[in-house]
Amino acid sequence: MAGHSTVDRGPRSRVGWHVLVGVVALPLAVAIAANTTVGLGQRLLALGTLAVIVAWYALVSRQVMAGGDERWGTLYFAALAVAFPLLLAIAPLGGALMFALCPQLFVMVARWRIRLPLLLILYAELAWAMFARSGVSRYTLAMVGVTVLVPLTVTILLGAYLTGIREQNHKRATLIEELTRTRAALARAGHEAGVHAERERLAAEIHDTLAQGFTSILMLAQAARTTLHRDVTAADGQLDILERTARENLAEARSLIAALAPVDLTGRGLADALERLAARHTRDTGTRVELSVGGDRPGAPTATDVALLRTAQEALANVGKHADATGVRIELRHEDDLVALAVTDDGQGFDPDTVRGGYGLLGIRTRAHGLGGTCTVRSTPGGGTTVQVELPLTTPEPALPGPHPLPDLTSAAMTERAEPRR
Template sequence: MNPPLLDRPLRVLRACLHLLVAGLLGLAAGAAVVQSAAHAGAVVASAAVLGVVYAAGAALSRVGRTAGATAVWLAALDATWLVLLALTPAGVYLAFPLFFLQLHLLPMRPGLLAVAATTLAAVAGFGWHQGSLTFAAVIGPALGAAVAVGTVLGYQALYRESQDRARLIDELTATRGELAAAERTAGTLAERERLAREIHDTLAQGLTSIQLLLRAAERALPQRPDTAAEHVTLARTAAQDNLAEARRFVHALAPPDLDDRSPATALHRLCATTTAQSGLPVAFDRNGPPAELPAPVEIAILRIAQSALANAVQHARASRVEVTLSYMDDGVALDIVDDGIGFDPAALPAPGNAGGYGLAAMRARARALGATLSVESAPGEGTAVAVSFSEGAP
């Protein structure tokens, strides 16, 4: 099968070859009639038979596709050509299209042998008609054979190059498809990780707070209904905040805590809410004059603080937590320090296990914005989470 790039040139070459054969057959027959050759009738008949044999091969689909049919057709064509060559010296010109057919339809080695045999037959026939073997009788068919061989070899080289190029294009297309699939997979995984962080930092923590408040209300309900009512009120407020977070999450808007507020104000409110809901004293302090920060940095500061405070409430058994937001000349830093039981950072569970998303989500948020996040802790020594955003962070 030929590459699509070579289909049209090949059709043109075949048409030219058909016209060449027809023209040379007409020349041989016409020359015999005009010159009133002794065997003019036989020459015309031989040329007609050769034309019929050639046309039959061009019309039969098996010729060129099966080795047996191709060999039989070429043998019949060569035999009728030899008859014509024996009758008229003009038959030597038909050797040229025969060269192309033999090289095109036969494998390279048999094709070259057939061309050599046809060349010898052409030289011998032309010399026999001339009565002597001259230099012109030898060089003419030899040059024709050389031109045919060079042309076919050039076409085959072009064919191989076209095949290689088509194969390369197919490989590039397949690679581009694989790359697109990999990019889609990477995008899906990144989006899944983002959703996991958002759910952990917002909805999951809000639902945990509601659960703790309702559990406290349940314990206080028989003897202290006023206290239970306060817990229920806080749970309802937390539910409202969580609903706002869910709506923001769906519509991909800014966190409600940051609406019309600075990060310092949002953190102050977060600390107060955490204290009210959990009973854990959380102090907030701001250092330096406030500066305008990019929205992604403000969101990351609030989310990291939410996650760190949730860890302190649920796991640290701390008696106090301090949150500090520091505005500096080259950026902003957030520190969350508790005096709890601490832990071994190297022994954290992998994300996906219980409690495995908190620090991983904080690190991912910081890494996405080019920030540095460090966690210092040891059993019995409390925990310090520090994240630093440099100036110019997105």
């Protein structure tokens, strides 16, 4: 065992040891002062000795309890081995101080080869005080057995038990710390692997779309330059193909950008994006859409804003396709630790218990669960539909690379409409 004690030396633990000393020393001081069987000078000398012991504890405990090595504890008890018999010689009631000294011994001194001799010295001094006061007799021997040998045995056993518990707690704390570091390292590794995989995906997308398109444009431009002076008709056809290829490439570029971040959120907040989405839906479909925003706006992760905007887009798309509604209400609510979005329509509704199939709402649910949130769909035939998503403001730790379980399409589809695309 190392030279340091394994006890928890936080501020709360230190206060507990200080309280223990006070609980033992104060009543002992009162009892010594009230003992009129001895002279005033002896009482004052005993109180002075007790005060020195307490002051010595106050001085050394700051060193030991704050994480010092056991040499301070050994020095502390070496001095007590001198002061304690003096206190016992003046006031036998000082033996009650053992109630504080024994626990301190197992805190301030870590090794048994130092603990045990110090403990035997203290109890030997207590036994000596009893023999010096009452003499050697059967009665004194019996009292020494009851007040010295039995407590000594119990102290050793209890000290061994508590030491074992502290060592186990120390090992458990070390293991937890190592597991926490390992978990953080795995999370970072998983995040880096995800970033690497996403980069590879984007590289493949760019290679298969933009790079190929640019190559085609370059070849067509070169061919058009070659045939421009010889065959204007052929060059004109090549320029038409070049223009069409450029337009397709531009569409691919816009598609890639849209996959990374919704255009409505670029440089804007979620509430503004929802307001524009509502106005656009009202303009395109004629269905009135109202937006309500409640609560202060805390800083939400971009992934949360993207998920909520996608939810509103999918819900409004479903309303336009299936609900036959005359009005829609979008509610965005911010609370202390979550943000919630609800899209409610007054359309024809449906019975969630009879639905089998559909993927639109399943996509909303999967996206919400991926961010540690929930998705709830409430609907009744003729009573409209409400799609509500609640997401925490703190995004979950990135998942480690490896196989992922497939979503339960049957149970998730229970709350979706019966149309083939929802």
